[in-house]
Amino acid sequence: MLTQLKDLKAHHGFTGLAISRFISNVGNGVSPIALAYGVLSLPGSTGADLSIVMAARFVPLLAFMLFGGVLADRFQRNRLVGGSDMIGSFLAAVSAISLIAGFSSTWLLALMGALFGILNAIWWPAMSGVLPEILPKEKLQEGNAVIGLLTNFGYIVGTLGGGILVSTVGAGWGLLVDAISFFIAGVIVWYLPIIGKIKDKSPGIIHDLAVGWKEFISRSWVIAMVVAFALINMAFEAMLSVLGPLNFSDPVSGPKQWSYNLAGLSVGMLIGGIWVLKVKIGRPLFLAMILISLSAVWDFALAFDVPMFFSVIAAVISGISLEVFMVTWNTSLQSHVPEESYSRVSSYDTLGSFGIAPLGIVIAGPLAMHFGVDTILIVTGVTTLIAAVASLLVPSVRNLRND
Numbered sequence: 001m002l003t004q005l006k007d008l009k010a011h012h013g014f015t016g017l018a019i020s021r022f023i024s025n026v027g028n029g030v031s032p033i034a035l036a037y038g039v040l041s042l043p044g045s046t047g048a049d050l051s052i053v054m055a056a057r058f059v060p061l062l063a064f065m066l067f068g069g070v071l072a073d074r075f076q077r078n079r080l081v082g083g084s085d086m087i088g089s090f091l092a093a094v095s096a097i098s099l100i101a102g103f104s105s106t107w108l109l110a111l112m113g114a115l116f117g118i119l120n121a122i123w124w125p126a127m128s129g130v131l132p133e134i135l136p137k138e139k140l141q142e143g144n145a146v147i148g149l150l151t152n153f154g155y156i157v158g159t160l161g162g163g164i165l166v167s168t169v170g171a172g173w174g175l176l177v178d179a180i181s182f183f184i185a186g187v188i189v190w191y192l193p194i195i196g197k198i199k200d201k202s203p204g205i206i207h208d209l210a211v212g213w214k215e216f217i218s219r220s221w222v223i224a225m226v227v228a229f230a231l232i233n234m235a236f237e238a239m240l241s242v243l244g245p246l247n248f249s250d251p252v253s254g255p256k257q258w259s260y261n262l263a264g265l266s267v268g269m270l271i272g273g274i275w276v277l278k279v280k281i282g283r284p285l286f287l288a289m290i291l292i293s294l295s296a297v298w299d300f301a302l303a304f305d306v307p308m309f310f311s312v313i314a315a316v317i318s319g320i321s322l323e324v325f326m327v328t329w330n331t332s333l334q335s336h337v338p339e340e341s342y343s344r345v346s347s348y349d350t351l352g353s354f355g356i357a358p359l360g361i362v363i364a365g366p367l368a369m370h371f372g373v374d375t376i377l378i379v380t381g382v383t384t385l386i387a388a389v390a391s392l393l394v395p396s397v398r399n400l401r402n403d
Helices: 003-007 016-038 049-056 058-063 065-076 077-101 107-126 136-167 171-189 206-217 221-247 254-278 284-294 296-301 307-338 339-353 357-371 373-393 393-399
Strands: none
Touching: 003 016, 003 136, 016 049, 016 077, 016 107, 016 136, 016 171, 016 221, 016 254, 049 058, 049 107, 049 221, 049 357, 058 065, 058 107, 058 357, 065 077, 065 107, 065 206, 065 339, 077 107, 077 171, 107 339, 136 171, 136 254, 136 307, 206 221, 206 339, 221 284, 221 296, 221 307, 221 339, 221 357, 221 373, 221 393, 254 296, 254 307, 284 307, 284 373, 284 393, 296 307, 296 339, 296 373, 307 339, 357 373
């Protein structure tokens, strides 16, 4: 492992990218806890208010995602990522100050989330294309795994610290930490020593989108995975953003209990990252989707109110599954999709994979209030299990290799 790290560090820009992901994800670990319990702390707030705020950033994210993909394939990707992070830090700071000063509301937090979603639509496809500009193809699995490891270290620090911050000094201060981390990470990525490849002059946005669409639909394994993850992400985001916090709704103990679960998720992702760094997987998506089907155990553990120890273990299992999938999926796309159209394909992937995730978030709160949190958690778990297994019926998913 040390030899691999030394080899990766020799590629200019890799160390800076890895450090920026660690710093950013300290804030990302704090953010979901701080935002969820910040909303629930507002006078008269309910699960429906939590659904509104958590869904607010997804709608503009998806609406502008294809445009973000075109931008990322036209301009220098690390500048788009760094600029988005720095502007996003201002939006996070507004939300933080509103909670600290006591003038916050559901609609203010939703507005800041929506603006943040526009920035994410630029950030996401650009970020996915930064690493292939730093590393050669044969190093991408190792690079994705190491970035994932540092990301998860940061997320563990953030989730554990976030639970303590929110339960002691308040949600606003947690969001302020998130804002600061975004700004620092943005500056680092902005100044990465990446020149960027010279882009061919494009006939226009419509042409760029058409070329990206052609690359996207030409691979049956990509289509199958996007369809499966449309359902999986709808269930997972509903659980992560709404059902989990509602399951631990006590204002005193809830933030800490949910932070332990999120830390378990991050520990699992860390374990998965270490494992996938050391192992060359013959059929990566076949293994990844088996693991994703097993990740539903976390939903079921929360639904049946098992002791905290067991729900955290279930979160660890889910984290291992998620990280193995993320590394293998990113590596598969980076290995099989041409670099010049990669961000556009990534944007189509994200649009499809998260297209109905806002629906899951929006309806999770009201459904949980009507049918009970436990019942809806069972529904999300079953949805994940069925969608993951169904994807394996497609031969190109089962048999894909990245050799």
